[in-house]
Amino acid sequence: MNDVSGTVPLHSPQHVEVLAALRSGRANSRAALANITGLSPTTVAARVDALIEQGHVVETGPGESRGGRRPRHLMIRGDAGLVGCIDLGVDRASFGLVDFAGELITERHAPLDIAADPRAVLSRALKILLDMVDEAKLAGHTRLRGISVGVPGPVSSATSRVISPSRMPGWNGVSVPELMRREIDLPILVNNDANLMAAGELLDGREPIGNQVLVKVGSGIGCGIVCGGALYTGSNGWAGDISHVVVPGAAAVPCSCGRTGCLDALASGNALVREMQVAGTNVQSVEEMIALAQDSHPLATGLLRNAGVMTGGVLATIVNFFNPERLVLGGVLADSSVFVAGVRATLYAECLPMATDQLSIDVAQFAATGGLRGAGRIFLDQLFSADGVRTSA
Amino acid sequence: MNDVSGTVPLHSPQHVEVLAALRSGRANSRAALANITGLSPTTVAARVDALIEQGHVVETGPGESRGGRRPRHLMIRGDAGLVGCIDLGVDRASFGLVDFAGELITERHAPLDIAADPRAVLSRALKILLDMVDEAKLAGHTRLRGISVGVPGPVSSATSRVISPSRMPGWNGVSVPELMRREIDLPILVNNDANLMAAGELLDGREPIGNQVLVKVGSGIGCGIVCGGALYTGSNGWAGDISHVVVPGAAAVPCSCGRTGCLDALASGNALVREMQVAGTNVQSVEEMIALAQDSHPLATGLLRNAGVMTGGVLATIVNFFNPERLVLGGVLADSSVFVAGVRATLYAECLPMATDQLSIDVAQFAATGGLRGAGRIFLDQLFSADGVRTSA
DNA sequence: CGGAGTTAGTCCAGTATTGCAGGAAGTTAG
DNA sequence: CTAACTTCCTGCAATACTGGACTAACTCCG
Structure with a gap:
């Protein structure tokens, strides 16, 4: 067939348009592509032919008739390559392989302490990932084309460096692409985990929604923004970093940022576990705590609810300001119904009815794999864009 | 020459691209247009010729040489029409005429109580506007092509209706376009004043900045958002409505929304004047109060500074969340240096250094005419877009 | 002042795109 | 089992766009 993109390759300027439409899932036949791109059927047919020729797209047999001739379904060729996805948490990490069609092929979860030396952490992560690739290859899959990494801290959009991360000691100024490329010659992307x-x-849905906010409450608290149907990271890359918003009227708990009363120091998983320990319980993880709350443990329940209330209080301002159509709660704490109820209650209490009556507040659907799917998606979005994957610096 | 667009006309699909580039001010010659649109010089030349033929664009003589042949400057024909702009405040209103080139030709300011019957208010505003048009016509200007109205309350982007406006009694559910079109047959646009x-x-600058926030603090408090270089109004139209964000740890002043401690009830011009009156002074307007503060009146100064601090506290969350590159303070209170200092101080104190060290915090440059200019701009943006001006219902 | 270098704009032949008129492959109704 | 209608896809001639060579107009420097 041929080789699908090397390190920094690009697709012909026009074909990107058709590829993007196909990848979005909103079109899977020539006719549908013509519809949503606005191009003429003739042009679409010509481009699709070229893409098939190049091996990026395949025809997958006829679809259902809608009252006339059946469409000939088209698909991105998943087997053209793999994207390695690494979602680093504070004390554990998730790994996944996503094929070029965007499907998550395999996943793995392992403990990994991010406080260790960045180089060692990345080295270890890379090894695990490459092991997975070896296994996947046995199953008939093709080459690794790049790696997409998530870290629990702010990442500069200009330099791809981790900046002032309160949960990643020793990582300030670190460039993940730079470090990883010393070990492997592939395009590397880094992003904040939220x-x-x-x-x-x-960004997964067939009918993408324009303005949404995802709040990830795990060990820490972060938030990702979708604006106009695309990921929004702000002017410098740290949009959505609400960890250090001061919570109104809360206890003056000292925070790693040097001030007191930050959301992260009060309502994050870490903060809650510490509170449980201070109170004399033997809780070691948020998961244990959530389990306790499900058994109606008074302190655990109270703390979780209160964390929800505090988070909701901050989100109220954000909902008023951003007027999203959907708010999604993710991360470990989203498994706690008490926490979620606290967020919901506070939002409905503190926002004007106007702001919430069209708002849907959901819990994340993918749990532990959401970050991996996103990592794959972002890499592929860049790969299948007019200028290909550029690993900055 | 010919007639430039009737009521809901559209420009030929392609020409919009060139028109938009010209209107942005970032290009004023064929060569520059080719540069920023990415089209070939040939295509640009062809389209410009068509636009000149149609009377939308004129050649305005040679420009400065940059080391070679001089460019032949191009301009949108301002005299192709006028946009009537009405910026309704709580107790006064501003009026302006903007020509098709986007220049504010005339302005007028008059007292007008918005609490009166909506129909009467709009009728009176329209009369003033038409008077201005008559005068302008004597000066050789052409026909009025539409009206763009600003109101101090939330406007639904779907229906163009004013919704739950706390400062506009009697206006809930009112459609300004509908009411105005009973008196004049022109396309009408409504928007929130902020x-x-x-x-x-x-949106005025030659080099437009992507992500910015404008906070308008006058009688009330509102906020307008620019995201990705375009005005962002959220999913329903009320993005930026921070009037009813609860201020941490402030007095429980009752608010029109039925709760207590809202930003609007504490830091708006109205709130401050009331505070001054409660304290026994004879202040009637924010302007008086600002004048007092400039003469170091202790209470006025203290209240203004505190209003700045409270506003800054809310903006801190927004800056963290939105990560804008610029924050602009507008409205009457932006004339008070004490207020501005309060905002600045609080932002630098409550945001992480990361979030503020690339942020510029400015004061609005156009004062009383900013709203009028924006009204004109938004109307023209729609008129010169692929689908023309649609006055929704 | 006159060539070298630059920038702006135009002409022209080749290519990409479109609109439209079909053809192909269905469904539905009688 | 037609006949009428849908929907999907493909020729073909007309049109729009492009890139590169070319002209025009100007600056700069020796």
Whole structure:
């Protein structure tokens, strides 16, 4: 057939348009493509032929008739390559392989302490990922074309460097692409974990929704934004970083940022576990705590609800300001119904009815794989764009 | 020459591209147009010729040489029509005429109580506007092609109706276009006043900045958002409505929305004047109060500073969330340096350094005419777009 | 002042795109 | 089992767009 893109390849300027439409899932036949791109059927046919010729697209047999001739379904060729996805958490990491069609082929979860030396952490992560690739290859899959990494801290959109991350000691100024490329010659992308989760959870639907917010409450608190149907990362890359918003009227708990009363220091998973420990319980993780709350443990329930209320209080301002149509709660704490109820109650109490009556508040659907899916999606979005994957710096 | 667009006309699909580039001010010759549109010089030349033929564009003589042949400057024909702009405030209104080139030709300011019957208010506003048109016509200007109105309350983007406006008693559910079209047969646009001011202040620059926030603090508090270089109004039209965000730890002043401690009830011009009156002073307007503060009146100064601090506290969350590159303060209170200092101080104190060190915090440049300019701009943007001006219902 | 270098704009032949008129392959109704 | 209608896809001639060579107009420097 041929080789599908090397390191920084690009697709012919026009074909991107058709590819993007196909990838969006909103069109899967020549006719539908013509419809949503606005191009003429003739042009679409010509471009699709070229893409098939190049091996990017395949025809997958006839679809259902809608009262006339059956459409000949088209698909992105998934087996053209793999994207390695690494979602680094504070004390564990998730790994996945996404094929070129955007499907998550395999996943793996392993403990990994991010506080260790960045180089060692990335080295270890890369090894795990490459092991997965080896196994997948046995199953007939093709080459790894790039790696997309998520980290629990702010990432500069200009330099791809991690900046002032409160949960990643030793990582300030680190460039993940730079470090990883010392070990492997592939395009590498880094992003904040909440942004990846937003991409995975919110950009997935067939009919994409324009303005949405995803709040990830795990060890820390982060938030990813979708604006106008695309991931929004702000002017410098740290849009959505609400960790250090001061919570009105809360206790003056000291925060890693040097101030007191930050949302992260009060309502994050870490903060809650510490509170449980201070109170004398033997809780080691948020999961344990949520389990306790499900058994009506008074302290755990109270703390979780209160964390929901505090988070909801901050989100109220955001909902008023941003007027999204959908708010999604993700991360470990989203598994706690008490927490979710706290968020919902506070939002409905503190926002004007106007702002909430068209708003849907949901819980993330993909749980532990949302970040991986998002990592794959973002990489592929860039790969299948007019200028290909550029690993900055 | 010919007639430039009737009521709901559209320009030929392609020409919009060139027109938009010209209107943006970032290009004023064929060569520059080719540069920023990405079209070939040949195509641009052809389209410009067509536009000149149609009377939308004129050649305005040679420009400065940049080391080679001089460019032949191009301009949108301003005299092709006028847009009537009405910026309704709580107790006064501004009126302006903007020509098709986007220049504000005339302006007028008059007292007008918005609490009166909507129909009467609009009738009176229209009369003033038409008077201005008559005068302008004597000066050689052409026909009125539409009206763009700003109101101090939320406007639904779907229906163009004013919804739950706390400062506009009797206006809930009112459709300004509908009412005005009973008196005049022209396309009418309505928008929130802060959005218009944002359009006027932030979309004006030669080199447009992507993500900005304008906060208008006058009688009330509102905020307009520019995201990705375009005005952002959210999913329903009320993005930026921060009037009813609860201010942390402030007095429980009752608000028109039925709750207590809203930003609008504490830091708006109205709230401050009332505070001054409660304290026994004889202040009647924010302007008086600002004048007092400039003479170091302790209470006025203190209240203004505190209003700045409270506003800054809310904006801190927004800056963290939205990560804009620029924040602009407008409205009457932006004339008070104490207020501005309060906002600045609080932002720098409550945001992470990361979020503020690339942020510029400015004061609006157009003062009373920002809203009018924005009204004109938004109307023209729609008129010169692929689908023309649609006055929704 | 006159060539070298630059920038702006135009002419022209080749290519991409479109609109439209079919053809292909269905469904539905009688 | 036609006949009428839908929907999907493909020729073909007309049209729009492009890239590159060319002209025009100007600056700069020796």
